[in-house]
Amino acid sequence: MKFAIPVLLAVLPLAAQDIKMPVSLDKLSAKASEVVDVSLDGALLQLASRFLSENDPDEAHVKRLVRGLKGVYVKSFEFEDRDQYKESDVEDLRTQLKAPGWSRIISAHSKRNGDNSDIYLKTDAGQISGLAIIVTEPKELTIISIIGDIHPEDIRDLGGHLGIPKIEINPNKFDKKDKDKKEDNQ
Amino acid sequence: MMDDFEKQIKEALAKQDPSPFFEARVLGAVKRQARERRASLRMWWASAVVAMLLVVTGSAWQQHQKAVREEAAGKEAKARLELALKITSVKLQRISRKVEGI
Numbered sequence: 425m426k427f428a429i430p431v432l433l434a435v436l437p438l439a440a441q442d443i444k445m446p447v448s449l450d451k452l453s454a455k456a457s458e459v460v461d462v463s464l465d466g467a468l469l470q471l472a473s474r475f476l477s478e479n480d481p482d483e484a485h486v487k488r489l490v491r492g493l494k495g496v497y498v499k500s501f502e503f504e505d506r507d508q509y510k511e512s513d514v515e516d517l518r519t520q521l522k523a524p525g526w527s528r529i530i531s532a533h534s535k536r537n538g539d540n541s542d543i544y545l546k547t548d549a550g551q552i553s554g555l556a557i558i559v560t561e562p563k564e565l566t567i568i569s570i571i572g573d574i575h576p577e578d579i580r581d582l583g584g585h586l587g588i589p590k591i592e593i594n595p596n597k598f599d600k601k602d603k604d605k606k607e608d609n610q
Numbered sequence: 611m612m613d614d615f616e617k618q619i620k621e622a623l624a625k626q627d628p629s630p631f632f633e634a635r636v637l638g639a640v641k642r643q644a645r646e647r648r649a650s651l652r653m654w655w656a657s658a659v660v661a662m663l664l665v666v667t668g669s670a671w672q673q674h675q676k677a678v679r680e681e682a683a684g685k686e687a688k689a690r691l692e693l694a695l696k697i698t699s700v701k702l703q704r705i706s707r708k709v710e711g712i
Contacts, residue, residue, distance in 0.1 A: 462694040464687060471680070472687035486695065498694045532708040541705040559701050568698050588699040 442495070442546070442554050442571045446516040449499055452565065455508045456501040464496045489582070492573030499567045506562040514558055517567060518542075521556055538562045 453459050464472065469490050476487040501509070521528070521544045530543040539561045546554030557568040583590035 460693065460697060462690045462697075464691055464694065468687045469691065471684045472691045475681075475684040475688045486691075490691065496691060496694045498697050500697055530705060530709055532705050534708065539708070541701070541708065543702075543705060557698065557701055557705075559705070566697065566701055568694075568701065570698070582695055582699045583703070588696050589703060 443517065443520045443556060443569050445497065445499060445567065445569075446513065448513045448516070449501075449565075449567070452501050452509050452513065455503060457504045458500075458502040460498060460500040462496065462498040466494045469493050469496065486582075489574075489578050493570060495569070495571040497567075497569040497571075499565075501565045503563045508563075509560075509565050511560070514560065514565070514567065517556075517558065521558075526554075526556070 453461075473487050473490045476483040476490070478484050478487065503509070520526075525548060526544050526546045528542055528544050530541070532541045533539070539559070541559045542557070544554075544556040544558075545552055546556070552574060553572065555568070555570040555574050557566070559566040582588055
């Protein structure tokens with residue numbers, strides 16, 4: 425009981441972030457030529473939202489989108505040379521994304537370019553409550569975690585706003601491996 | 611002995627005319643005291659007003675500084691949010707292209 429409160433306090437931030445960014449990623453900063461590290465919890469998102477104008481259609485759209493979010497975490501590393509990180513650096517993250525509630529909806533791998541991209545969605549009681557993206561390229565590693573009420577159409581609608589290029593994404597496109605896996609489970 | 615004492619008492623209690631300008635001096639003293647009280651009161655009010663102005667100005671300055679800090683933090687958070695959304699969007703676009711290309 426004496427340790428219950430400290431343990432609870434230690435776990436709460438993790439629960440808010442939902443998935444924990446591996447500590448090994450911080451070591452990559454020293455090797456990377458460019459690093460982007462964005463960490464916005466619910467309070468910071470609400471603060472940012474206050475500075476998004478209702479009068480600007482683009483900003484108003486993003487403001488509505490942000491309203492349902494509890495956290496946005498992005499870590500991106502660009503390297504001068506190939507193979508500056510190991511797959512094991514993100515293995516811990518992939519393990520976390522195997523937890524109940526998370527499912528991989530898109531997995532794209534290119535042997536030619538050595539690119540691997542995975543999109544995961546988290547659902548709670550049938551509602552989407554999180555999105556995670558892991559992109560590994562020979563000279564780049566990007567991890568994105570968005571926690572909150574975010575839907576594929578919200579992601580699609582990000583394109584074309586605030587200078588972000590318009591994107592099209594079809595959430596029904598599962599990779600064959602995942603599809604087979606789901607069928608095997610049924 | 612007793613006579614001397616009675617004489618002294620009589621002399622002490624004997625009616626004496628006030629010195630010249632006694633009334634004027636008393637009235638002057640009363641007026642001076644009233645003036646000093648008014649001046650003291652004015653000083654007190656002035657001090658109170660200055661103190662109040664200092665408190666109000668200080669509070670307003672603190673509020674202003676807080677608003678400036680909040681605005682800076684909010685603009686920074688907004689810029690970081692836009693960067694995060696931009697990265698997310700670009701990555702999704704690339705994945706979408708890959709998936710559609712399969």
